[in-house]
Amino acid sequence: MTFLDKLLEGVEVEWMALGEISLKISSGGTPKTSISSYYDGNIPWLRTQEVGSGDIWDTGIKITEEGLKNSSAKMIPENCVIVAMYGATVGKVGINKIPLCTNQACANIHLNEEIANYRYVYHFLLSQYEYIKSLGAGSQTNINAQIVKKFQIPIPCPDNLRKSLEIQQKIVDILDTFTELTAELTAELTAELTARKQQYDYFREQLLSFDENEVEWKTLGELGEIKRGVAFTKKQAVLGEFPVVANADAPIIFHNEFNRDGEFVVIARSGANAGLVSYWNEKLFLTDAFSIHPNNSVLSTKFAYYFLKKNQRKIHSMKRGSGVPHVRASDFEIYKIPVPSLKEQERIVAILDKFDVLTTSISEGLPKEIELRQKQYEYYREQLLTFPKA
Numbered sequence: 001m002t003f004l005d006k007l008l009e010g011v012e013v014e015w016m017a018l019g020e021i022s023l024k025i026s027s028g029g030t031p032k033t034s035i036s037s038y039y040d041g042n043i044p045w046l047r048t049q050e051v052g053s054g055d056i057w058d059t060g061i062k063i064t065e066e067g068l069k070n071s072s073a074k075m076i077p078e079n080c081v082i083v084a085m086y087g088a089t090v091g092k093v094g095i096n097k098i099p100l101c102t103n104q105a106c107a108n109i110h111l112n113e114e115i116a117n118y119r120y121v122y123h124f125l126l127s128q129y130e131y132i133k134s135l136g137a138g139s140q141t142n143i144n145a146q147i148v149k150k151f152q153i154p155i156p157c158p159d160n161l162r163k164s165l166e167i168q169q170k171i172v173d174i175l176d177t178f179t180e181l182t183a184e185l186t187a188e189l190t191a192e193l194t195a196r197k198q199q200y201d202y203f204r205e206q207l208l209s210f211d212e213n214e215v216e217w218k219t220l221g222e223l224g225e226i227k228r229g230v231a232f233t234k235k236q237a238v239l240g241e242f243p244v245v246a247n248a249d250a251p252i253i254f255h256n257e258f259n260r261d262g263e264f265v266v267i268a269r270s271g272a273n274a275g276l277v278s279y280w281n282e283k284l285f286l287t288d289a290f291s292i293h294p295n296n297s298v299l300s301t302k303f304a305y306y307f308l309k310k311n312q313r314k315i316h317s318m319k320r321g322s323g324v325p326h327v328r329a330s331d332f333e334i335y336k337i338p339v340p341s342l343k344e345q346e347r348i349v350a351i352l353d354k355f356d357v358l359t360t361s362i363s364e365g366l367p368k369e370i371e372l373r374q375k376q377y378e379y380y381r382e383q384l385l386t387f388p389k390a
Helices: 003-008 065-069 118-127 129-134 145-150 160-207 234-238 303-312 312-318 327-331 340-383
Strands: 013-017 022-026 039-046 052-058 061-062 080-086 095-097 106-111 152-156 215-221 224-228 265-267 278-279 289-294 338-341
Touching: 003 340, 013 061, 013 080, 022 145, 022 303, 039 065, 052 303, 080 118, 080 129, 080 265, 095 118, 118 129, 118 152, 118 340, 152 160, 160 303, 160 340, 224 327, 265 303, 278 303, 289 327, 303 312, 303 340
Parallel strands: 052 095
Antiparallel strands: 013 152, 022 106, 039 061, 080 095, 080 106, 215 338, 224 289, 265 278, 265 289
């Protein structure tokens, strides 16, 4: 038997329209934005972009009593189920935990709690997100209040409302527990990641801070070679001569077996990422970037990378140009870097590598763990909310 079969214990399920199980379903309104006295008050005013699968405790914009009276916005009590009807968030669901008003793109469902548990309806609508979106019309696939009112909700044991609400509450308890566990896990992993990053930044600062007289300082131009990227044609890219490799922490780079290999530091040359420092140890073809190739008998490539990355903010400030910002390879040829002994460089690199692996593993593990918990929640939601159709 499924979880749902055990909960229902053979009782009937009736599909009822949201309009039948609600005290009121309404939309809101927007006070005229040209009248300043309507805004910056103390009344929370909700927009659809703030509706998104969770509890709503505050709003980004507040309106005044005057704005409320002179618009179609109306106050709704706490614990209404709110469905976004327009735009990019259409089909998203939330619950207001405070009294507030909304704009006209929100459907505000004030449920009759003698029939339906508001959190039960909330979880069911969450499970129907894709279907709700498919009901929309127009270029933005908008839905309207009439569609919401007609939307069917399964009500177990409608002839015995006390038993019905008990079944609904059991479903809510299970799904809320998974929601809470996911939130707790996310908070714990995020705190762990933040702590490790702070620890990493502290040790990197300590390990890579040298007095002027403590070690010898030399320019990158003295310590190795800086190579400029090479342009390519659109035709070459389309033909696949240079397959694209996209990396969020580096400029766009193209593989080419005839070009640079080994390990080197890459600096993005222009655009939003101008000055971004990254480390590479594979064959690459550079375009809008340049690479730093240290003489490894004097300077470790990884040591150079860690030092430059430590000074990332300063390197970003080296950008020039009023149009598209860019950094110049010539500025890095005269960029000074400390040169402790190779043995000391290797010791520092070994420590920072360990921290780098640790923070990276937590960073990569965080979304994976959240995704796993979300899949668990969706699995149980599917088990608990897949009712037989009439």
